[in-house]
Structure formats: structure tokens, C-alpha cells
Amino acid sequence: MNIHRIFAVLLRHWYNFTHNLDRIVDAFYWPSVDIVLWGLTISALQKQGQVMVQQVYVLVFSVILWNIVWRAQGEITVNLLEELWSENITNLFASPLKVTEWMVGLSLMSLFKLTLTVLLTSAISLLMYSANITSLGIMLVPMMVTLMLMGWAFGFFVAGLFLRHGTSVQTLAWAGAFILMPFSAVYYPLFTLPLWVQKVALFLPSSYIFEGLRTLMQTGVFPMQSLLYSNVLNAIYLSLAILYFFRSFEKAREKGLGHLK
Amino acid sequence: MAENANKRPVVLSVNELTKSFPGRKSDFLAVDQVSFNVHQGEIVGLLGPNGAGKTTTIQMLLGLMTPTSGGIHYFGLPFELHREEILKKLNHTSGYARMPWRLTVLENLNVYGWMYEVKNHTEKIAELVDAFEIKSFKNKRFQDLSAGQMTRVLLAKAFINTPELVLLDEPTASLDPDISLKIRNYILDEQKKRKMSLVITSHNMHEVEEMCDRVVFLNKGKVYAIDTPDGLAKKNQNCELQLMVRDGLKRLIEVIEGHGFRFSVSKRYIAITLPEQQVGALLSEMGAKGLQYSEIEIVKPSLEDFFVNVSKK
Numbered sequence: 001m002n003i004h005r006i007f008a009v010l011l012r013h014w015y016n017f018t019h020n021l022d023r024i025v026d027a028f029y030w031p032s033v034d035i036v037l038w039g040l041t042i043s044a045l046q047k048q049g050q051v052m053v054q055q056v057y058v059l060v061f062s063v064i065l066w067n068i069v070w071r072a073q074g075e076i077t078v079n080l081l082e083e084l085w086s087e088n089i090t091n092l093f094a095s096p097l098k099v100t101e102w103m104v105g106l107s108l109m110s111l112f113k114l115t116l117t118v119l120l121t122s123a124i125s126l127l128m129y130s131a132n133i134t135s136l137g138i139m140l141v142p143m144m145v146t147l148m149l150m151g152w153a154f155g156f157f158v159a160g161l162f163l164r165h166g167t168s169v170q171t172l173a174w175a176g177a178f179i180l181m182p183f184s185a186v187y188y189p190l191f192t193l194p195l196w197v198q199k200v201a202l203f204l205p206s207s208y209i210f211e212g213l214r215t216l217m218q219t220g221v222f223p224m225q226s227l228l229y230s231n232v233l234n235a236i237y238l239s240l241a242i243l244y245f246f247r248s249f250e251k252a253r254e255k256g257l258g259h260l261k
Numbered sequence: 262m263a264e265n266a267n268k269r270p271v272v273l274s275v276n277e278l279t280k281s282f283p284g285r286k287s288d289f290l291a292v293d294q295v296s297f298n299v300h301q302g303e304i305v306g307l308l309g310p311n312g313a314g315k316t317t318t319i320q321m322l323l324g325l326m327t328p329t330s331g332g333i334h335y336f337g338l339p340f341e342l343h344r345e346e347i348l349k350k351l352n353h354t355s356g357y358a359r360m361p362w363r364l365t366v367l368e369n370l371n372v373y374g375w376m377y378e379v380k381n382h383t384e385k386i387a388e389l390v391d392a393f394e395i396k397s398f399k400n401k402r403f404q405d406l407s408a409g410q411m412t413r414v415l416l417a418k419a420f421i422n423t424p425e426l427v428l429l430d431e432p433t434a435s436l437d438p439d440i441s442l443k444i445r446n447y448i449l450d451e452q453k454k455r456k457m458s459l460v461i462t463s464h465n466m467h468e469v470e471e472m473c474d475r476v477v478f479l480n481k482g483k484v485y486a487i488d489t490p491d492g493l494a495k496k497n498q499n500c501e502l503q504l505m506v507r508d509g510l511k512r513l514i515e516v517i518e519g520h521g522f523r524f525s526v527s528k529r530y531i532a533i534t535l536p537e538q539q540v541g542a543l544l545s546e547m548g549a550k551g552l553q554y555s556e557i558e559i560v561k562p563s564l565e566d567f568f569v570n571v572s573k574k
């Protein structure tokens with residue numbers, strides 16, 4: 001693992017981030033719109049007496065936390081697409097850069113950018129709805145890390161698909177994570193969902209976190225067993241996703257990275 | 262040069278390199294047991310018509326494509342096992358690579374300075390900006406450059422780590438003749454100063470003749486010939502004898518037809534294609550028959566003739 005080459009990957013994407021309106025919109029605009037729209041909707045319902053203040057907070061925090069999954073996945077996949085769009089992938093992998101260094105570089109960039117997103121959305125929720133996410137306490141950190149790891153797992157899986165099928169499936173870079181959303185119990189408790197959805201949710205790390213969030217806000221205690229289950233699942237999915245990504249990279253090399261578009 | 266080069270250490274050794282792609286009915290053999298060496302300080306041209314296997318070979322040489330079989334050794338080390346160590350000493354440009362569109366030229370070079378762990382890379386970039394005449398557009402985004410400007414930036418990237426071996430795919434394509442000449446001179450200077458080796462693909466036969474010590478000629482995935490540019494040109498034994506005939510053009514045509522040589526006529530000029538060693542005999546025969554000419558030119562076989570002849574096969 002070479003620190004200079006990891007820094008080069010970070011620098012490449014930092015330059016791109018600062019010059020590219022699309023990437024700025026991805027990091028700041030959409031998450032902000034999300035928090036404003038959902039926050040206003042639930043606040044309106046609260047003023048009509050249909051929901052309680054605490055439910056407003058749950059929903060606003062859920063939006064902030066779901067954005068972690070979405071952004072973590074998006075950073076991995078969109079940054080791979082950036083290399084394919086700009087036909088830079090052959091320059092990268094004909095240099096001494098290792099695939100693992102590239103993955104670490106993307107993951108660090110993802111961590112940095114989603115930190116900015118979380119800071120912004122948290123500030124909006126505090127200013128607009130007086131919903132302070134830090135009130136969740138220290139458990140906020142493992143919850144965020146768990147969701148980020150899930151985002152990375154899904155991100156590397158989708159990136160593996162790009163290495164096999166090129167940009168023809170690029171829409172998954174943005175739309176992919178939303179397949180998981182209905183099963184993650186982001187905006188509603190799991191028991192309110194159909195039975196088959198509940199069964200699928202058992203296999204998603206995110207559902208344990210969002211259920212845990214609701215428990216934490218009701219009881220003041222986060223169920224540690226949920227955190228354990230979700231991270232066992234994360235460990236399995238992340239390992240499989242990284243393995244799939246490496247295999248896809250070797251598959252792409254069999255055809256030739258120069259032909260990847 | 263080629264003879265001297267053979268005494269120098271081998272920096273690249275390609276042994277029976279083969280690449281086949283699975284097809285529906287049968288596999289397609291893109292590169293078939295290609296073998297050649299590149300010595301320190303040598304410039305080797307990789308030539309061949311479209312579909313000859315040049316790009317596939319270069320992709321395998323850069324580790325961008327896995328060979329089906331065969332071996333690649335750089336500096337005596339197997340490429341697959343010493344990838345990182347080898348690629349630090351290598352660089353390339355290729356027809357299928359660009360750079361991040363939204364980054365400026367300097368930003369792109371800076372990224373690759375870090376990527377190749379170039380010490381004092383700011384100074385190195387300044388040197389390359391000067392050598393490849395990039396100064397006027399160094400702060401422009403890559404997407405805003407002309408094709409020629411992009412080629413210069415990609416070439417600058419190819420020299421950023423002061424490589425011991427460079428693989429250049431069409432290095433001066435889309436460049437103006439004056440810039441192309443300057444860049445060719447820079448490359449040749451570097452090659453002489455540092456005993457750098459180069460593998461070049463080009464469709465500019467003049468450039469190959471001028472730069473390359475040896476040429477590996479590929480056709481249909483196989484090595485068709487390996488020789489000096491002169492040696493390859495001489496494999497085509499025919500030359501063109503151009504004459505302006507003052508008197509007796511019809512009689513001369515009868516003589517040429519008698520020998521079975523190909524010819525073309527334009528006004529009083531005739532161009533005859535014949536084996537180089539038969540030129541003297543033909544001119545003597547013309548003299549004996551009183552056929553006079555006022556202008557004569559013998560066009561020797563070139564690498565381009567060789568290229569065209571092999572491509573037709």
C-alpha cells in the first residue's frame with residue numbers, strides 16, 4: 001500500500017469535485033432537497049396534529065442517515081464512471097497503482113465527502129426543525145459507520161458490474177441504492193410492512209440500524225444486538241462485494257481494460 | 262545501431278505471447294506466439310496493418326490485458342510477479358487513453374507526478390511543460406484542448422517519471438509538423454542521454470524509418486518480420502525507374518512488355534517497376550537499341566512499399 005498513490009487518487013477526485021457541478025450537486029444539493037422536502041412534509045403533518053414532534057425528529061434523522069448509504073455507494077460507483085467517461089482507466093492501471101490502493105483512495109474520498117454531506121444536512125435539520133442529530137449521543141458513530149460500510153459494499157458490487165458491462169448499466173450508480181430503501185425501514189417501522197418485506201429486511205444491515213434508531217429515540221437505548229447483526233451482515237456483504245470487484249477487474253483485464261467503455 | 266544494441270542488456274523480452282478471445286464458433290487468435298526483445302537504448306517500431314495485433318500486444322505489455330499464454334519479462338523480471346516495480350520504470354501513451362476531462366493540464370500532470378512518486382515533480386512538470394510547449398494552455402481543462410494539444414499532454418505524462426522504457430502508440434499523430442519534429446527530437450535526445458528504450462507504433466513510415474533501430478512487423482497476429490527499417494524495405498526487391506523518353510517510347514514499351522515488367526505512361530514519362538539489379542541491364546539494352554532518355558530517376562524500395570505489399574497479402 002503506497003501513500004503517494006492513494007493521495008494521487010484522492011487528489012484526482014478532489015480536483016474533479018471542485019470543478020464539477022454534477023458532483024457538487026450530488027454531494028450537497030440532493031441531500032439538502034431531501035431533508036427540506038421530508039422535513040417540511042412531516043412538520044406540516046405535525047402542525048395538523050397527525051404526528052408528534054418526536055416523529056418529525058425520527059424522520060429527519062432517518063433522511064440524514066439514509067443519505068450516508070446513498071452517498072457512500074454513489075462515491076464508489078460514480079468515481080469509477082468518471083474514469084470510464086474520461087477514458088483514463090488505462091492510464092491509471094498502466095501506472096504502478098494497485099487496485100487495492102485505488103479502492104482505498106475512493107473509500108477515503110467517499111468518507112470525506114459524505115462527512116461534508118452529513119454536516120450540511122445536520123445543520124439544515126437543526127436550523128429548520130430544531131432537530132439536533134448529536135442528541136442521539138455516542139451511538140450515532142457506530143450507526144453511521146455501519147451504514148457507510150453497507151454503502152461501500154453495495155458500491156463495490158455495482159462497480160464490479162460496471163467493470164463487466166461498462167457504462168451500459170451506469171444508471172445503477174444513482175438508482176442502485178434505492179432498490180434497498182423500501183426494505184430498510186427508513187421512514188416506517190418494520191412491523192407495519194408486509195411479511196415478505198419484513199423477511200427481506202432481515203438480510204439488510206440498514207433495517208437493523210433504522211429500527212434501532214426508533215428504539216433509541218423511544219427508550220434512550222440502542223439495541224446492541226441489532227448493531228451486531230447488522231455488522232455481521234456488513235462483514236459478509238463487504239467481503240463478497242470486494243471479492244466480486246476483484247474478479248470483475250480480472251474479467252475486464254481478460255478482455256482488455258482499453259476496451260472498457 | 263541494431264548490432265550495437267544487441268550487445269546491451271535486454272529491457273523487454275516477449276516470449277511466444279498469445280491472446281485468443283472466445284468466439285461463438287471458434288476462438289479468435291488476435292496475437293499468435295509473438296516473440297521479440299528490446300535492448301537498452303534501442304527504439305523498436307511495432308508495425309502492421311489494422312487488425313495485425315499491435316494494440317492487443319501493447320495492452321498486454323502494459324498489463325491492461327491478460328495474455329492467454331506466453332511470457333513478458335522487463336529488466337529480467339517476470340511482469341506478472343513484479344508489476345509495481347516494473348511499472349515505476351515504464352510509461353506510455355496510447356490511442357485509447359485520454360485524461361480526466363475536467364482537470365486542467367497542470368492538475369492532471371500533478372496527479373500523475375504523485376502516482377509515479379516523482380521527486381520534485383513540480384520541477385519535472387515545469388521541464389515537460391517547456392519541452393512539449395504546453396505553457397500556453399497549461400491552465401486549460403483537458404476537455405478544452407485540441408487533439409494535438411491532448412497528444413502533447415499525454416506525451417508529457419509519458420515522460421513524467423523519467424522512464425527507462427516508453428511505449429508510445431502513434432506518438433506524433435495529430436501534431437503539426439514543426440511540433441512533431443521538436444517532440445521527435447526531445448524523445449531522441451532523452452533516448453541518447455539516458456539510454457532510454459522505446460517501443461513505438463506509428464502509421465508514419467517516414468517517422469519509423471527515422472527513429473527506429475529495428476522494426477517488428479506484425480501481420481494477422483504473427484510476427485511477419487523483424488529487421489532494421491532498411492532491411493525490411495530491401496525485402497521488397499523492386500524499384501521504380503522513371504524516365505523521360507525523347508524518342509522511341511513505343512519501342513521501349515515493346516521491350517518492357519517483352520520482359521514482363523509493370524509500367525505506367527504519362528505523356529513522355531514512363532515509370533517502370535522492376536527488380537533493382539535489372540536496372541543496369543535494361544538501360545544497356547535501351548542504349549543498344551538506340552532508345553534515348555533525357556531524365557532518369559531511380560526510386561528505391563521504402564518501408565512504406567514493404568508495408569503496402571504485406572498489407573495486401
